[in-house]
Amino acid sequence: MLKMNCLVRKLKIKRDFFSHKEHNLETGEEKKKLIYQKENVLQFVLEDNTFITARPSGTEPKKLNSISA
Numbered sequence: 001m002l003k004m005n006c007l008v009r010k011l012k013i014k015r016d017f018f019s020h021k022e023h024n025l026e027t028g029e030e031k032k033k034l035i036y037q038k039e040n041v042l043q044f045v046l047e048d049n050t051f052i053t054a055r056p057s058g059t060e061p062k063k064l065n066s067i068s069a
Helices: none
Strands: 011-016 021-024 042-046 051-056 063-068
Touching: none
Parallel strands: none
Antiparallel strands: 011 021, 011 042, 042 051, 051 063
16 A cells, blocks of 8 residues: 555646746746647646646536646
């Protein structure tokens, strides 16, 4: 059985693809240089560089989440 503290990771970066901003949560630095297409997407990068991406569905009132390592 895994202990819960093994599953918790610290957030490192928040990316907002709609405003084209990347906010480093460790240093407080904010960049406005995301070169991706403007979309209603939020992405959170964890300390181990795993990222979680959340965006609304284009056709249904749902939110889609994806996790990548």
